[in-house]
Amino acid sequence: MKHTMTRRDLLKLFSAxxxxxxxxxxxxxxxxxxxxxxxxxxxxxxxxxxxxxxxxIRDGKVIQPERPLAVFQETDVLVVGGGAAxxxxxxxxxxxxxxxxxxxxxxxxxxxxxxxxxLVVISTHATENGQMTQVVRGVGGELLDRHAKFDHAIVNRxxxxxxxxxxxxxxxxxxxxxxxxxxxxxxxHCWATDVIMDGGAVRGxxxxxxxxxxxxxxxxxxxTTGDGDIxxxxxxxxEQRLHAIGLVHRLGNVDRADxxxxxxxxxxxxxxxxxxxxxxxxxxxxxxxNGLDINVLTRLQFEHRRAIWERVQKMSKTxxxxxxxxxxxxxxxxxxxxxxxAGTHQLTYKESREPRKFPxxxxxxxxxxxxxxxxxxxxxxxxxxxxxxxxxxxxxFCMDDKLVEDGRLIGSxxxxxxxxxxxxxxxxxxxxxxxxxxxxxxxxLLREQGxxxx
Amino acid sequence: MTTGENGRHKRLRLAARWLALAAGAALxxxxxxxxxxLASFSPFVALCSALATHAVGLIVLLGVPAFVLALxxxxxxxxxxxxxxxxxxxLGGLRPHAKTRWLRWPFFGRWxxxxxxxxxxxxxxxxxxxxxxxxFSGFFSAWRQPLxxxxxxxxxxxxxxxxxxxxxxxxxxxxxxxxxxxxxxxVVSRRLIRPRMRCExxxxxxxxxxxxxxILARRSFLAACIGVTGAVAARxxxxxxxxxxxxxxxxxxxxTGVCVxxxxxxxxxxxxxxxxxxxxxxxxGLLAPVAKFDDGYCxxxxxxxxxxxxxxxxxxxxxxxxxxxxxxxxxxxxxxxLLANGQDCTACIRACPYEALKVLSDxxxxxxxxxxxxxxxxxxxxxxxxxxxxRAIRVVPKPGVLPA
Ligand SMILES: Cc1cc2nc3c(=O)[nH]c(=O)nc-3n(C[C@H](O)[C@H](O)[C@H](O)COP(=O)(O)OP(=O)(O)OC[C@H]3O[C@@H](n4cnc5c(N)ncnc54)[C@H](O)[C@@H]3O)c2cc1C
Ligand code: SF4
Ligand code: SF4
Ligand code: SF4
Numbered sequence: 007m008k009h010t011m012t013r014r015d016l017l018k019l020f021s022a023x024x025x026x027x028x029x030x031x032x033x034x035x036x037x038x039x040x041x042x043x044x045x046x047x048x049x050x051x052x053x054x055x056x057x058x059x060x061x062x063i064r065d066g067k068v069i070q071p072e073r074p075l076a077v078f079q080e081t082d083v084l085v086v087g088g089g090a091a092x093x094x095x096x097x098x099x100x101x102x103x104x105x106x107x108x109x110x111x112x113x114x115x116x117x118x119x120x121x122x123x124x125l126v127v128i129s130t131h132a133t134e135n136g137q138m139t140q141v142v143r144g145v146g147g148e149l150l151d152r153h154a155k156f157d158h159a160i161v162n163r164x165x166x167x168x169x170x171x172x173x174x175x176x177x178x179x180x181x182x183x184x185x186x187x188x189x190x191x192x193x194x195h196c197w198a199t200d201v202i203m204d205g206g207a208v209r210g211x212x213x214x215x216x217x218x219x220x221x222x223x224x225x226x227x228x229x230t231t232g233d234g235d236i237x238x239x240x241x242x243x244x245e246q247r248l249h250a251i252g253l254v255h256r257l258g259n260v261d262r263a264d265x266x267x268x269x270x271x272x273x274x275x276x277x278x279x280x281x282x283x284x285x286x287x288x289x290x291x292x293x294x295x296n297g298l299d300i301n302v303l304t305r306l307q308f309e310h311r312r313a314i315w316e317r318v319q320k321m322s323k324t325x326x327x328x329x330x331x332x333x334x335x336x337x338x339x340x341x342x343x344x345x346x347x348a349g350t351h352q353l354t355y356k357e358s359r360e361p362r363k364f365p366x367x368x369x370x371x372x373x374x375x376x377x378x379x380x381x382x383x384x385x386x387x388x389x390x391x392x393x394x395x396x397x398x399x400x401x402x403f404c405m406d407d408k409l410v411e412d413g414r415l416i417g418s419x420x421x422x423x424x425x426x427x428x429x430x431x432x433x434x435x436x437x438x439x440x441x442x443x444x445x446x447x448x449x450x451l452l453r454e455q456g457x458x459x460x
Numbered sequence: 461m462t463t464g465e466n467g468r469h470k471r472l473r474l475a476a477r478w479l480a481l482a483a484g485a486a487l488x489x490x491x492x493x494x495x496x497x498l499a500s501f502s503p504f505v506a507l508c509s510a511l512a513t514h515a516v517g518l519i520v521l522l523g524v525p526a527f528v529l530a531l532x533x534x535x536x537x538x539x540x541x542x543x544x545x546x547x548x549x550x551l552g553g554l555r556p557h558a559k560t561r562w563l564r565w566p567f568f569g570r571w572x573x574x575x576x577x578x579x580x581x582x583x584x585x586x587x588x589x590x591x592x593x594x595x596f597s598g599f600f601s602a603w604r605q606p607l608x609x610x611x612x613x614x615x616x617x618x619x620x621x622x623x624x625x626x627x628x629x630x631x632x633x634x635x636x637x638x639x640x641x642x643x644x645x646x647v648v649s650r651r652l653i654r655p656r657m658r659c660e661x662x663x664x665x666x667x668x669x670x671x672x673x674x675i676l677a678r679r680s681f682l683a684a685c686i687g688v689t690g691a692v693a694a695r696x697x698x699x700x701x702x703x704x705x706x707x708x709x710x711x712x713x714x715x716t717g718v719c720v721x722x723x724x725x726x727x728x729x730x731x732x733x734x735x736x737x738x739x740x741x742x743x744x745g746l747l748a749p750v751a752k753f754d755d756g757y758c759x760x761x762x763x764x765x766x767x768x769x770x771x772x773x774x775x776x777x778x779x780x781x782x783x784x785x786x787x788x789x790x791x792x793x794x795x796x797x798l799l800a801n802g803q804d805c806t807a808c809i810r811a812c813p814y815e816a817l818k819v820l821s822d823x824x825x826x827x828x829x830x831x832x833x834x835x836x837x838x839x840x841x842x843x844x845x846x847x848x849x850x851r852a853i854r855v856v857p858k859p860g861v862l863p864a
Contacts, residue, residue, distance in 0.1 A: 126803070250821065274794070275801040289802040291819070291826040313823060342804075355810060374807055375846030408810040415804075 056218055075212060075221040081107040081191070082434040083427070084224035086198045086211055089117020090146070090416050091400025091423030092230030093181050097145045098427030099228075100190035102451055104434045106427075107222065108190055109213055111197040112338070115181035117232060117400075119416050120174040121338035123254040125287050126278060129372030129417040131168040132380030134460065138168070141370040141380050144457035145184070145427075146420025152180050158281045168376040173281045198231070201240040207395035207439075208240050226430040226440060227396045230423060233298060234345030234402040242393040243348035247407065251302070252292035252340040253310035257318065258333040260286045267326025276330075285333060290314070290340070297341035311335055342401070343414060349404030350441070351386025358409055363460070366445045368425035368452060370460050371418045382460055383418070385445065388426050394439050399426035421457065428452050473539065477546045484543040484593070488600040488727065496522075499593040499722045499770035503527035503537075504573070504639040508588050509771040511580035512718045513710065522770075530643045538633055538640055544592035544618065545633050548625035555626065562631040569634075569641030574683030575690060576638060583710075584717030586690060588771060589747075590638050594720035595621055597770075598747075601723025602736070609738060613747060617721070645680070702857040703741055704751040706734055706765040707758055707785040707836070708775035709859065716745040719773035725749050725765035731756030733839065734765060748773075751787060753839030753855060758787065760813040760838065783814075786860040787837030790816070790853050792828050797852040800827035808841035808853045817841060828853065833863055 059073040083099040085092045088110030100106040118124050127150065130142040140147065150170060153160035159176035162169055185192055195215055202210040202221060210223040229236035234244055260276050261284040268276065277286030290310060295302045314335055321327040351364075358371065358381035366385040373380065387404040388397045398404075399422040401414035412418060428451045433440045436447070449459060487498045499505050506523020529536050538545050572587040579586040588594070595617040602615025625632045633640050702712045706725055709715050726734040726749055733756045734749040741750070749765070751758065763782040766774045777785065790808075798805035799819070809817040809828055816834035820827055837855045845851040 128803075250819075278802055288824075289804065290824060291804075291821045293821070317824060359811075373846070374805065375848065377846065377848070378844075411804070411806050411810060 075219060078193075078213075078220040078222050079107060079191075080223040081105050082225050083107070083228065083430040084109070084210060084222055084226070085190075085228045085230060085427070086236050087111075087117065087229070087231035087400075088115040088181075088192075088194075089230060089232055089400055090119050090419040091232075091426070092117070092228065093185065094145045094149075094420045094423030095228045095230055095399055095427030095430070096190040096192075097184055097188045098424045098455055099431040099434075100185075100188035100427075101145075101455060102428060102431035102435075104431040106188070106190040106431075107193065107224070108185065109193045109196045109198055109211070109222070111195070113194045114178045115185065116174065116177055118338060118340065119172075119419075120178050120181075121336065122340050123174060123256060123287050123334070123336040124289075124340070124416070125174060125280060126169055126171045127416045127420075128169050129374055129376075129412065129415045130170065131376030132370065132373040133377055134370075134380055138376050139380070139458070140168075141372045141458050142417040142420055144421065144424045144452065144455050146417070146424060147456060147458075149177075149180055149184060149420070152184075153177070158283075161279060161281045169374075171278065171280055176281075198236060199239075201227070201236055203240065204395075206393065208236070208393065209395060211236060225395075225434050228423075228426045228430055229396055229398045229402070230400045230426070232344075232401050233341070234347060234398060237347055237390060237393065237396055237398055237402075238345055240393055240396060242390040242396065245346045245348060246296075246298070247343045247346060247410070248294045248296055249341075249343040249410070250291045250293065251295045251297055251306050251342065252290035253307070253314065254290065254336040254340055255288050255314045255318075256280075256333040256335075257286050257288060258284065258331045259329040260284050262329035264326030268321065268324060271324045271326070273321060273324070273327070288314075292340065297344040303339060303341075307339055310339070343410050345402055346410070347388075347398045347402055347404045348391050349387045349398075350389045350391055351384050352404045352406060353381075353383060353387045353409055353413070354406045355408035355412075357381070358412065367459050368429070368448065368457075369418070369421035370458055371412055371421070372415075374412070380460065381412070383422060383425070385425070385429065385443075385448070388422065388429065389441055394441070397426045397429060397440055399423040424455070424457055425452060428455060428457075476540045477549075480541040481543045481546050484596060485600070488597045488724070497722065497724045497768040497770035498597045499591060499720055499724070501526055501541075502591050502593040502639055502770070503530060504576075504642050505588065505591050505594065505720055505770050507642075508576055508580040508585040509718055509773075511577065512583050512585050512588075512714065513772040527646075530646050534647045535640065535643050537643055538637075542592055542633075542639070543596050544621055545637075547618075548622055548629075548632060551622055551626050552629050555629075560628075560630065562628050562635055565631070565635050567635060567641060569637050570645065570679075571683055572636070573638040573641045573645065574680050575686060578684035578686065579690060579717065581684070583714040585771075586717060587638060588718065589617075589721040590636070591720055591722075592621070592637055592639055594722040594770070597722035597724050597727075601727035613736065613738060615723075702788075702859060703737070703745065704753075704787055704837075704839075704855060704857045705859065706749055706751060706769075706774045707763075707782050707787055707838075708766045708777045710773055710775070711859070715773050716748050718771050719748045719769075720771045721747045722770060723747075723749075724768040724770065725774060728764040728768050730762055730764065731759060733758060751839065753842040755843065757811075757839035757843045758836075783836065784862040784864070785836065786858070786862060787839070788855045788857040788859060789832055789835045789837060790830055790839075790841050791856050792830065792853045793850075794827055796847050796850070797827060798847060802826075805846065807844040807846055811840040811844035813838060813840055836862060 059071050061068050061070050082105040085096040085108040088108055093115045096106050096108040131138050132141050153172055153176055156176055160170050160172045196213045198211045198213045200212040201208050208227045212221050257277055277288035318332040322330045364382050364384035367382040368385045369383040370380040371383055388399055400419040403422055405413045429443050429448050432443050432448050484498055500522040503523045503526045572590055576585045576587045599615045599618035733751050735752050736747045737745045737750045739746045763777055763779050766776045794800045814834045816831045817828050820829035839855050841853045842851050842855055845853045
């Protein structure tokens with residue numbers, strides 16, 4: 007205990023000198039502290055005396071004072087957002103040898119896939135050269151494979167199967183494992199709010215957390231916030247969309263309900279299957295709305311939760327539906343599309359439906375049922391038109407409205423994320439700009455990491 | 461006709477025949493898509509389809525030169541142009557001593573011709589498909605289809621005609637082919653009007669005397685009457701449910717009659733959705749084109765099938781007009797539709813080139829909704845739908861025209 011005190015005291019000293027966060031991270035990571043029985047569960051520690059810079063009002067305006075920011079860490083590749091895309095980017099970059107860090111505002115990886123309870127990974131396959139082929143390979147494919155080791159972790163996976171559904175707990179656990187193994191460093195519960203600019207290039211982000219506002223410096227930033235928070239903050243050209251915003255929920259005890267009776271009463275579907283017995287996830291499309299408007303998000307969160315509650319109540323009072331109960335509403339609201347990067351290439355629905363090849367292909371999108379042809383995804387969709395130092399991936403890459411419905415699926419998020427992580431690692435290694443990355447090198451690395459490029 | 465032919469003449473004729481065969485083949489070979497229908501050079505097809513469709517289109521006009529020539533020069537088409545006849549002749553060279561047992565046969569070709577003309581008057585030219593140019597096209601069009609029973613059947617008419625002639629030399633031309641019979645009748649009718657011109661005799665087989673011509677006229681009338689009755693009966697029998705036909709196709713009853721089965725539409729269709737009907741829908745429509753949307757749809761920027769149809773079975777429509785022709789409206793099966801059952805599928809909605817589908821969302825009830833006034837039945841939605849084995853959205857045959 008005494009030892010700890012000393013370290014904390016030291017920390018205070020260092021933090022005044024701007025070095026604190028670096029050490030703080032080590033303290034946080036030191037698990038042995040939790041395990042030492044000697045430490046009482048509740049005990050007093052000294053109040054952290056961080057320098058404060060509160061906003062103030064001048065001439066009726068709220069002013070944020072100028073202030074130095076503590077640099078929490080410097081890294082090669084910084085991934086912001088730990089959804090399917092960001093997670094894949096971090097694993098890929100770290101495996102390629104780049105010093106990698108990933109920042110996530112919530113406490114788990116997977117984003118909408120796990121936190122949004124959108125459990126079916128659609129478009130894992132496509133028919134290539136007359137044969138049904140898995141296109142979601144590489145780190146994403148490995149993640150799906152590893153589910154197979156556990157009971158009740160995945161369904162519809164195997165030789166002739168496609169579009170598997172996973173158990174969110176298994177997925178989150180495996181994502182944690184693979185990030186840890188890759189050596190990428192994670193920061194949960196940190197919300198990136200701004201960028202650090204150096205000329206025309208992004209050099210890191212500013213983030214908020216319980217530990218206050220701090221900075222992370224990086225050679226390359228990958229924006230996988232889904233909403234393009236980072237490229238928007240950096241002033242990169244982009245477009246914005248309204249899309250349906252819903253909220254997924256899960257029903258319990260589904261196997262005990264009388265489906266025929268419920269159907270007769272007008273409940274067409276009890277939701278989509280899950281790996282666990284008797285549990286189903288139910289989609290809700292919701293109204294077309296602006297996912298960046300906090301009033302809208304708040305209102306929809308209220309309305310959807312109420313609608314779900316009332317529906318399940320009604321169902322459980324319907325003959326045949328008595329055993330049903332509401333297991334959970336998704337922790338994350340279902341925002342489908344908001345910002346789309348204006349990349350050096352806008353991939354269109356038309357392009358995706360024609361036989362087409364791109365010399366800078368970095369991923370292949372799948373077909374919803376695996377029966378149609380795959381669609382090659384060029385590097386240009388990840389790369390901003392002018393801004394340097396940043397790539398995007400996942401549901402915000404550069405595509406037209408119609409392709410959004412394919413591009414935002416979990417499969418494409420995993421593969422574009424993988425591509426962005428690999429590209430970032432190549433740029434760091436070669437000391438070049440992201441737009442100058444050697445495509446053959448990038449493709450070689452992706453292939454080495456198991457990705458499918460057609 | 462053999463008397464005046466010296467060696468030079470013979471060589472010239474041979475050259476003309478090779479040329480015609482090559483030109484014919486150039487129009488129908490499966491490696492490219494020429495948009496001039498070969499069969500429309502046949503005056504038989506031209507006349508019957510003009511009668512059946514009550515229209516004289518560009519395609520019908522293509523048959524006029526051959527028609528006029530036939531009036532002046534008996535059987536010129538058979539002698540100089542017909543690719544089927546030429547191929548038969550070439551094959552016949554392989555067995556020179558065949559007997560002409562068929563000389564006592566009746567003139568079937570004439571009956572075919574007259575029945576077809578009579579049928580054409582009421583919109584159902586029964587034996588139009590016996591036209592040699594149609595048969596020739598049909599053979600080559602079949603190549604472009606994947607090898608199936610249907611494609612083999614569709615291409616079978618030419619080999620059958622060749623085999624027939626091989627076993628019974630000249631029997632096809634002289635006794636079966638309605639185009640040959642037509643040329644002969646034209647000479648006869650000319651003689652009826654100007655009997656003095658009888659010095660020019662008809663081709664090899666038939667050389668009718670003037671009183672024969674009277675008999676012939678009576679028979680023709682009879683045959684035409686039978687043709688009309690037969691066609692009406694055939695249409696009555698036909699009458700089944702409509703099928704998915706190419707855009708701008710005549711109404712189902714007339715379509716199966718007017719279509720010459722040349723397969724030109726199946727050959728030029730860029731998405732290869734037009735397939736010969738293998739009798740799945742009754743005999744009347746055998747080998748006529750049906751649309752299948754499994755692997756492709758009717759393109760919004762295409763009107764080729766109408767352009768190449770020699771008989772007018774598919775109307776020759778400008779693109780803007782074709783885009784308003786309805787093959788049938790799309791229909792969603794809410795039982796199997798993924799969107800209606802809680803998945804984020806919008807494949808059909810995005811695929812529709814006419815923006816005839818939209819997401820209808822009302823709380824937990826979400827599904828694709830059709831805007832009937834926009835749907836052409838192009839099948840793009842059906843092609844895109846991921847549900848198997850039966851797509852959750854399918855075009856229901858019900859032809860019509862969209863409001864302007
Ligand atoms: C209701 C609904 C149903 C769907 N159905 C399906 C389906 O059936 N099958 C399918 O394949 N796909 C489906 N999708 C689409 C798919 O789930 C998502 O598009 C996909 O998971 C997005 O992955 P992502 O990594 O790009 O973004 P996200 O999953 O949104 O991940 C972004 C991550 O970044 C974090 N983040 C955001 N901003 C910040 C910030 N400023 N700082 C730090 N962290 C931040 C978030 O917390 C999140 O973890 C559905 C989507 C919705 C909404
Ligand atoms: S119009 Fe349609 S059916 Fe006709 S050829 Fe073109 S694509 Fe094929
Ligand atoms: S709804 Fe289907 S059939 Fe109708 S126009 Fe659209 S894609 Fe074609
Ligand atoms: S494509 Fe098929 S499954 Fe998807 S929404 Fe349309 S009808 Fe439903």
